[in-house]
Amino acid sequence: MIVAERKPFDEIKTMVQGYQKVLTIGCGTCVAVCLAGGEKEVGVLNKELQLARKMAGSPITLGAHTVERQCDMEFLEELDSIVDEYDALLSMACGAGVQFLGERFPNIPVFPAVDTTFIGANRDVGWYEEKCRACGSCVLGMTSGICPVTMCAKGLFNGPCGGTNKGSCEIHADQPCAWYQIHERLALQGRLDNILEICPPNDWRNQTPRTIVQPGYEERKKAMGGK
């Protein structure tokens, strides 16, 4: 899932300081699971903003609405009849959700209340780890399911480097060396041959905005006016 964390309160407060009526919009999918921008977090943020603005002598009117997914126009439709009452939108969704809100309601300023941080996994409640950088050319088959692009601080394809320190990465003793783990797991599976060959330079496919149309949906896209 997409993992995000709420921005520092002062930063959020500053972003909306010129606005009197703000709608805080949560997202019920990834950011709700990672406890950053779901219905509960919308409520908490609004209470904090309300209090801060009251104390500052400039009260604010805040609305709260959480949609199923902000990254899906279908779910934004329910906001159409509400947003006109507000002079700014505060999105607690990931960057995709914020941008879709902005696209749907171009007349109203939209502000991000969270920092979208990574594609990660749920280690425990409230504990998430980055696992994927969406590089667009997955090598997890070669590396036995450990991502060198994400988990190796230097994103090496022919590691481990000389900085590996008894199984830790050179950047920090608490950070495991991804290539040490890759070596260990491939050895366990009897597949060390995988990394004896040189892995050629990567074809970075995440350097331009990407669009994917799955097979069979090209006609649908054309019908909707997409090129």
Place this chain on the structure above:
Amino acid sequence: MKSGSKLQKILEAGHFAFTGELGPPRGANVEHVREKAKPLVGNVDAVNITDNQTAMVRMASWAASLLAIEEGLEPNFQMTCRDRNRLAMQSDILGAYALGIRNILCLSGDHQQFGDHPQSKGVFDIDSTQLIGMVKKMRDEGKFLGGADIDEPPQLFIGAAANPFAEPVEWRVHRLAKKVAAGADFVQTQCIFNMERMREWVRQANDMGLTEKVYILAGVTPMKSIGMAKYMASKVPGMDVPDEIIKRLQGVEKKKVSDEGIKIACEQIEEFKEMKGVAGVHLMAIEWEHKVPEIAERAKVLPRPEV
């Protein structure tokens, strides 16, 4: 391949090579480079010019390499993968060769988090093994990584780094093999203190036939103090400093510690001269360039051969 590199000629002639190191200044101070270069002239075959080492901004390694040439040294131009993408690397390689640089050392580079710009974006577009392959392709095929022809390919003697002891230890010789397969002509190792581990790694490299394809220069660093030894043992990633080294330095009176450090280094060099599969020594006298003449003298590697 004839790169015109003196280091290459010395190694091919079967001489025991002796290389040094020079860290560029934290500024545009040309005199600083010249001062550091002086004690190295005539005492080493080539000098590694580091590339923003420890991820601290310094004078460009190609520029300091040119200053080294002016001082009568042959530079070994270090290039890391941390600060440049494949376009910048290839253009710097062309520029370096065009202006007389003949050796290149291909490195991953210390992570930017260690340096004075920890907020920077580490590039790592390609890794050190891929960089070796890229330089070889430019040189031997006369083609850029992207496939287009090069007008006047750079004839460089290609170096790589190797760490004989970082874990997983059994992987180390295979990583060397990958770098050799990618196109490394010579290898300089991390500073060696654990001689037992080094002997084993070289034996493995001999058994795999690697030492017939690549010249291995053993990395030697004289310890200046007990503090330095302890720091290297505990704080420098991938370093292996056995307790015996620290004990030996502790066993001499305080003002003789650095002398003992040089003595240890000279003993290592003597052993490397006799070690099958080792073609020379890379002396990393860290911020101790002025001691190089004395170390070279005591290690009996002078005079340097003329080729």
